[in-house]
Amino acid sequence: MYKFIPMNSFTEENYLKAIYKLTEQTDSEVSTNSIAKKMSTKAATVTDMLKKLSLKKSIHYQKYQGVSLTTSGKKIAVNIIRKHRLWEFFLVKKLNFKWDQVHGIAEELEHIHSNELTEKLDRFLGFPKFDPHGDPIPDGDGKFHNTKSQLLEEAVLNKSYIITGVVDHSSSFLQYLDSAGIVLGKEIKVKERALYDKSLQAQLSGKKVFISNEVAKNILVSKK
Amino acid sequence: MYKFIPMNSFTEENYLKAIYKLTEQTDSEVSTNSIAKKMSTKAATVTDMLKKLSLKKSIHYQKYQGVSLTTSGKKIAVNIIRKHRLWEFFLVKKLNFKWDQVHGIAEELEHIHSNELTEKLDRFLGFPKFDPHGDPIPDGDGKFHNTKSQLLEEAVLNKSYIITGVVDHSSSFLQYLDSAGIVLGKEIKVKERALYDKSLQAQLSGKKVFISNEVAKNILVSKK
């Protein structure tokens, strides 16, 4: 039996992605205002879109009560994230882009609709589990390959960690990490933590490095 | 000095591409109706878009007099075609799509805006000169690597040709060619042409094949 599946517009997809990410962060219903901020738009605009997404059964929405994704809305959002991260991997590993250059391009590529394309791309890339920023790439069923990572800020002194990801994805932060030689996969050991500003002295591939708290708060590590 | 370059919408890009292709075919001003047919839309809709494209200086347009592309409009159109064909090449050669599966996906990918992406993709693919259907891929300056090809329909008897392209790009035609073993790059020699229906008996990699005129009209060959 043939069932018509209405295609979501780029805009709808971006709203679902935003709601997904906000839900992840706060782990509860998300507010109209928070969506408006994330989407760089106005609350009134968001309200209109929420009505539409609700009609399409992509979200649970009650006036004034915030929203959450339905199972099908979540599926759509995770698929967008899957595509985004696969394309980022492609751009960095195959086309030699720098990790700070790919976000905007992947924001466009993530809306290409062919599922067959996504699956073939995944295979071509060797079924990568993490994107160039260390974020997990969900598989075709929406499952994430989870690793328990923590902030470098909270690392235990003199214990070895592997740098596995970043919190801040801005170009300027990523470029700073490049200039400081802080690269995903490297081993790091915090030797000292200043009480005053929580800045760190650490050992990074043999060299001593200084890392401010502002930076340490945005680096993810996992136990070696 | 900073100059604001207004981004073209997908729709505008598609109109420019359609006008480019129609101009190529007829080699003269193109009509509102022909654009409407190509875009599967109504003449009234086309008129509105022509006014808009004219304001943006992408086309030359005088009411009732047909349109042609300006230099800048042509540049935009050729760039879309460049991206379309590079992506088709990528899909077939890297992701293992069949040549009859890639058109629709490339129609989406051709609108990804990053020039750096196009150039890096081109390099990654080894600067291909032809797409999987044998159509030339313009270079970054919009120059086409031209080869003088002709229709198989008009091939001289007992002369060797190389199959270089197709006129009809439909899946059904491409699938038919696959099933008949007619593949780009192969050598073909027409042994007989029936006067009644212009069908051909030809030699294709050692085997004898029958090719109807309907098919021969849609195959491009070049002298060996």
Next chain:
DNA sequence: ATAATTTTTTAGACTAATCTAAATTTTTAT
């Protein structure tokens, strides 16, 4: 508990892309 503040929704308007129906211009045919 009620007043002040904040958040959210509604109302009304705008732009881009589309449509149908009617009007106009061009082309074709007698």
Next chain:
DNA sequence: ATAAAAATTTAGATTAGTCTAAAAAATTAT
């Protein structure tokens, strides 16, 4: 050359996504 036919444009609507301003609901603070 003029009438008929075809092509094109205009006029007036529609939908998606957006906005501002005003109204309504929820939250916070006294």
